[in-house]
Amino acid sequence: MTTKLLSAQKPEDLSLAAELLRRGGLVALPTETVYGLGANGLDEAAVAKIFAAKGRPQDNPLILHISQPDEMTRFCRSIPQTAWLLAEHFWPGPLTMVLPVKDTVPKRTTAGLDTVAVRCPETAATRQIIRLAGVPIAAPSANLSGKPSTTTAGHVLHDMDGKIDAIVDGGPCRVGVESTIVDLTGRRPRLLRPGGITPEMLQGLLGQLDIDKAVVAQISDDTVVHAPGMKYKHYAPAADVVIVSGSREDAAAYIRRHWQAPNAVLCFEEELPLYGGLNPTAYGRQAEPETLSAGLFAALRKLDDSAIGTIFARCPEGGGIAYAVQNRLRKSAGFHIVDAARTP
Ligand code: AMP
Ligand code: MG
DSSP states (O other), X not given: OOOEEEETTXXXXXXXXXXXXXXXXXXXXXXXXXXXXXXXXXXXXXXXXXXXXXXXXXXXXXXXXXXXXXXXXXXXXXXXXXXXXXXXXXXXXSEEEEEEBOTTSOHHHHTTOSEEEEEOOSOHHHHHHHHHHTSOXXXXXXXXXXXXXXXXXXXXXXXXXXXXXXXXXXXXXXXXXXOXXXXXXXXXXXXXXXXXXXXXXXXXXXXXXXXXXXXXXXXXXXXXXXXXXXXXXXXXXXXXXXXXXXXXXHHHHHHHHHOOTXXXXXXXXXXXXXXXXXXXXXXSOTTSHHHHHHHHHHHHHHTOOTTOOEEEEOOXXXXXXXXXXXXXXXXXXXXXXXETTTOO
16 A cells, blocks of 8 residues: 655645545554554454554554543543543643543454543644544554654654555654553552653642552563553664663763674763764753653664664653653663663
8 A cells, every 4th residue: 555645734634634534544643742543443443454554462452532522421431520620731732541431432442441541632633633534543653563653754654654544744743752641440540651741740730649560660471550551562672772870971981881883872962972982862952851752762763773782871860751751761771771880
């Protein structure tokens, strides 16, 4: 199949994208988080194509994207006050809520769970496409399973050319990491994946928030997890990623001791002068963590070269959006972290 390139700026392209989706096709859509690989979330056959195109494990459920908050009532069995409160504050935006599912949603979309993940994305063109399609759009990130997510139409074309009907180009994604996921089906709200809506923003509004263990540690394959996607190897280039923690100077000294061609260095812009001769790649400014989230996946993709043995990576600390960047980078490293000051 030939993958059509459409523009988020052209109304006729939005109509065509909606038509392709209504007819059971696969269309990659721009969102403020990452590009999504969309299909009609109520059409089992269309949803099956998403899993095939990505090579995605069948037990990893999809997020249902809606064009406005009240559409939740069509797909969720019960909606607590907390969900309406979060929707009011953070939708449209980079927040996904897990709620009890109605049987209007096929098992393929939810991977057989009795819950469904829903999100109303910020990108207006994509909400317009969902509205025109008249159906909720199931969409995981538009990358080959296990690879870094896509944050430009070019990334999507690289992974999906010839496998999907169309890509709607809306430019680079503003946030750059996938949505925050909060599970609202338990006694207390639980963070399943950090993202653009930060733990502090959620705590500020809800007063309480549990952090799922899959956020902070490697989960083995046989563990029951709340967000099934969290147990898979994720966001990973072909090379091994090693996070080097510690001060700028200690990290640079460690990396210089261990670097050998053709290794790579992934660092903050402020640190570039420390890595002369090692061909470093910067993914953003440490002082502006939102540039790190916007640049992380593009940098990991640039370094996705089978010739590179090891990528030595610098990782931000702390809360806010840095917490999400740290989570993705740790997962891409399989939680392999060395302390530069204490490791020879
Ligand atoms: P992706 O869009 O590729 O980031 O994948 C969607 C993420 O949402 C995966 O990590 C899924 O495990 C998670 N997810 C989707 N539906 C549910 C659900 N019903 N309960 C918990 N997590 C979910
Ligand atoms: Mg993904």
